[in-house]
Amino acid sequence: MNEFFAGIFAAFLSILPGGAAEDIGFPGYLEADYVYVAPVSPGRIAGIDVAEGQTIAVGDVLFALDDAQQQALLAAAEARVASARATLENLVTGSRSQEIDVIRASLGKAQSDLALAEANFARSEKLLAAGAVPAVRVEQDRAALASAQAQVEQLTAQVGVAELPARNAQQVAAEANLTAAEADADRAALDLKDRQTLAPIAGVVDRLFYSKGEMAAVGTPVVSILPEGVLKAxxxxxxxxxxxxxxxxTVSVGCDGCTAMTARITYLAAEPQTTPPVIYSREERGRLVYLVEAELDAPGILRPGQPVTVTP
Structure with missing residues (x-):
């Protein structure tokens, strides 16, 4: 409910005489706090699995984005894991194939990449605490950090065993390479999973803001949900x-064609709403009105926007 209707109710109350509310009750309307669901990554909407007015449960699929690219990346990552695992399992002998200075140069680059990954992960954690990014962003940066750490471990191991028999050095490198490949696969699987958006709460689908085939942006709601059992006057x-x-x-809430319901006051405004200059004379005080919110115990089939009358 927008502020226009709130202003109308406030103006109506401001012209009532002081004792009129005791006889007719306080005018108001029903309102709810909607949940707006947006994708965590941009893409073209491949399908919408719900309809307006549909009742949904936690975990139900709301919509899905095109995931062809993510599936390809996951397949490539899984192939690298299989290759790294086969190399490690079938390693029988080996020899040092790179000079120590070449290995150290690669290690220096890997350490720089690791420092960048650590900074990105730390920044994501702070933004998550402030509610500025979704949790999946932190998981992605954590996976990137694990991959960078594995790369550093791989090259550090190569430097450490450079003087050892070649077979030992290759085996250590193969183990680190497998760890890095598995981290990349985990990240690719997470990206693929995020192409499907699930319902975070149970309730009723109120609005669909996009259609199949349209492009959805990060942070732009695709679906709005009216939570079940949460309605306030x-x-x-x-x-x-x-x-x-x-x-x-506790107050009583009534409306045209419905039986009286009980509600509990959850909010009482500290600041009044009035149009004339704020001069708190006895006459002006009679024109001040205060916003109050009361959560209904059992709203039933009532919907937001329903005009109601509230009596203490």
């Missing part, structure tokens, strides 16, 4: 009645 009370209400108090 927003109403306005005159300044003369505000002292009689408190957070946690």
């Amino acid at each position: 927003r109403f306005f009370v005159p300044e003369t009645e505000r002292a009689g209400l408190a957070v946690g108090a």
